[in-house]
Amino acid sequence: MKNEVIDWYIKTRPTYKRLSAKIEALLSEVFEMENISYHIITSRTKTIESVRGKISKDKYDNPKEQIQDFAGIRIITYVEDEVAKISELIEKTFDIDHENSGNKSDDLGLDKVGYKSVHYIAHLDKSRLKLPEYKQYENKCFEIQVRTILQHTWAEIEHDRSYKYTGKLPTDIGRRFKLLAGMLEMADREFNNISNDIDAISENTAISAEKGDYNIPISSTTLTTFLSTKFSSVLGGEPIIFSDRDGILVGEMERFGLKTLDDFNKIIPDDFNKTLKFLNEKARLSDFGLVRRVLMINDYNKYFSIAKDDGFTVWTSYDDGESKFFKHYGVDWDDIEDKYGVMLTD
Template identity: 60%
Template sequence: MKNEFINWYIDNRPAYKHLATKVEVLLRELFDSNDISYHMITSRAKTVESVKGKVAGGKYENPKKQIHDFTGIRVITYVEDEIDEICKIIEEIFEINSEHSSNKSDDLGIDKVGYKSVHYVASLDQERLKLPEYRKFSDKCFEIQVRTILQHAWAEIEHDRNYKFSGKLPPTLGRRFKILAGVLEMADREFNDISNQIDLISESTKESTAKGNYDIPLSSTTLSKFLESRFSSLWSDGFQLVAFDTGQAVAELERFGIKTLEDLNNIIPNDFETSLRELGGKSILDAPLAIRIMVTNDYHKYFGKAAHDDVWIWMGQGDPTESAERKFFEKYGVDWDDIYEKYGARLVEAEELDS
């Protein structure tokens, strides 16, 4: 009976592996299209050796029907709130076997700490199974695990160490592991709360800057929202604001003397947006845009006081001393010969630093 089952699994493993890939790709597409953030998605079909080990103890009378994780998919999130969004998508698009699905957090109760994860036993819905490329999966289920990075780290370490201790840790080490799980649970909640606070700051900044209120402290989040709002007509006309290292830009702005968004707004030339349009190119990186504002305002102050070492991140189409870029800066009195001679600045494109 056992050998018959193993031979069956060897024959069917390619189909389970194909199913894993299909479900992984489907989840990626759905999360991305719904703008749902996640860290990573992995999938696998159980190895033959793993299946042999699972049935070795004689636990299963009918392993073909009782083992639900021949195909397994794991979704790792950054913070706990993302789990709820991801679970909602999973429950909407798959048939969920509620009897064999579980939330390990609920299983722990209020007085214990330990392994936390959401486990689904699922299958493809009937509408999808009607499609030719999915039809062969009609009798197959799969397991989906959803957990945060910290939950994943704890579970992986515990699993590895438990294996080394033949499935049972000494009591003192087991207790320390449980305490560590509690610490990580608290850290998970803190990361989640901080993430929510950043979102609130971002939304508040967006609303304030849309009303022309720039009396807001400078930070990476507020800078990005300011640029998004301040030059909104550019983005409406097909230009694209691209995120790039606002941390360095904020540090340079602070050395330049900029403390609030109001300070930054006050040094933007009146015709700055028109000059950006004349440059050509539709992609504008946020950090180089902030740096461009400083250079046009006072390049002596920027290169002499604010610039990070001798590197100036910029956004341009080729050498900034030539063609449209040169005309752009010379319009605001920027003297390239003076910059090279006096400050020895090395100008590099953002892509070079990013590689």
């Protein structure tokens, strides 16, 4: 029977390989449509050698039906909350074999740490199987694993190292291994909490900005939300382009003497939104572009002598629109070039 199963799988494997790729592509599209963030999606099809090794253990009466992971998809998320959102979408998108699916962390018990992952055994739903391109996958199941980056790290290390021992790990190594797993689990939860806290700060900043309350400390998060709210009419409803990942812009604002969003809001000219239209290019309205323009038209000597980051040396887009914009506010670029050596390019 074992040879018969292998012969069957050699013939059938190409179909499972196509199925794996189809599910990966389908999930990518679903996540994009639902604006769900994730780290990566990968797919794989069991190798012939892997199947041969699996059926050699004599634990299957009918391997063709009992082995449910010939096709497999793995989704790696950044934080735990994304696992829940993705799991919900998976359950809506496919027919789930709930009896053979579950959350591995539920099996650990209160006194255990270790491998965590959400596993689904799924089939394509009936409506999709009616389509000609999916008909060939009828009665074929696939496995979907969902886990965070840190959960994936633990699982890969455990699989590579722990399984190399034929018996129980030595007590001291086993204890250290479990302690490390606990630390990873705690780190995973803390990353998730931090992510939620950042989202809360952004949401609260947006609410305060709409009410005109800007007494909020400047950070990359609060600044980006403030700019998106303050200049929503100019941006056409699109969020501001965030690029201050190293805190360079916030550093410039601090050196300029700005501590809160209210400090910054007070130096934005009343006609700033109107004059931004000189530029005629939404792509330029990043956090850097907006803030630096405000600082320079407020006091360009102060900006270039005290606040400017050393890495900002050239204003590369000084075209007719830029010229009109800065002339409107009395910014003398000849003076800037003479005093600070900032060369402009046309």
